[in-house]
Amino acid sequence: xxxxxxxxxxxxxxxxxxxxxxxxxxxxxxxxxxxxxxxxxxxxxxxxxxxxxxxxxxxxxxxxxxxxxxxxxxxxxxxxxxxxxxxxxxxxxxxxxxxxxxxxxxxxxxxxxxxxxxxxxxxxxxxxxxxxxxxxxxxxxxxxxxxxxx
Numbered sequence: 789x790x791x792x793x794x795x796x797x798x799x800x801x802x803x804x805x806x807x808x809x810x811x812x813x814x815x816x817x818x819x820x821x822x823x824x825x826x827x828x829x830x831x832x833x834x835x836x837x838x839x840x841x842x843x844x845x846x847x848x849x850x851x852x853x854x855x856x857x858x859x860x861x862x863x864x865x866x867x868x869x870x871x872x873x874x875x876x877x878x879x880x881x882x883x884x885x886x887x888x889x890x891x892x893x894x895x896x897x898x899x900x901x902x903x904x905x906x907x908x909x910x911x912x913x914x915x916x917x918x919x920x921x922x923x924x925x926x927x928x929x930x931x932x933x934x935x936x937x938x
Contacts, residue, residue: 821876821883825854825861833927839863849892851932857922860913864906866932868892873906875913875921884912892933899929 824840832855837844839854846852846866855862863874869891876883886909890898906927914921 820874821878821880822854822861822863822874825856825863826858826878828854828856830856830858831925833925835931846932846934848934851934853927853932855924855927857924859919860910860921860924862906862910862924864902864927864929864932866890871902871905871932873902873909875909877913877917877919877921880913880917880919882913882916884909884916886912890933893935894929894933899933902929902932903927 822840828834828839834843834854835846836842836852836854837846837850839852849866849868851866853862853864859878861876861878863872865872865874869889870887871890872885872887874883874885886905888898888901888905890902894902903926906924910921910924913919
């Protein structure tokens with residue numbers, strides 16, 4: 789979905805929850821700043837099957853939440869059994885991202901992990917770009933996994 793940039797940064801957590809930032813060439817990471825999210829009205833989460841493609845409703849195996857603060861763009865993308873979080877700042881070449889396997893119907897614990905992952909990715913973007921992120925409203929992670937959607 790998002791495939792350009794000079795390099796990307798991956799936020800990788802260790803067993804002790806310490807965060808390590810590793811430079812990964814974009815050709816290997818296949819991740820870039822979700823520039824299309826900057827077109828959304830700032831300050832709230834938007835959900836769609838694919839935010840850059842309009843407001844088509846989420847399906848049980850595909851949903852994206854996008855947030856724009858004017859300077860910070862965040863994409864939380866559910867694709868089949870995985871969730872990928874991408875965050876980056878306008879004007880900064882680094883992008884923070886991380887992916888987690890949640891399954892198609894994650895329980896409360898897995899949804900909580902996604903919320904925690906979102907915070908970690910934003911912190912990694914802050915550290916990489918040396919910019920303080922604005923407050924990000926809480927994302928209702930369960931909304932990424934609609935039941936019975938078509």
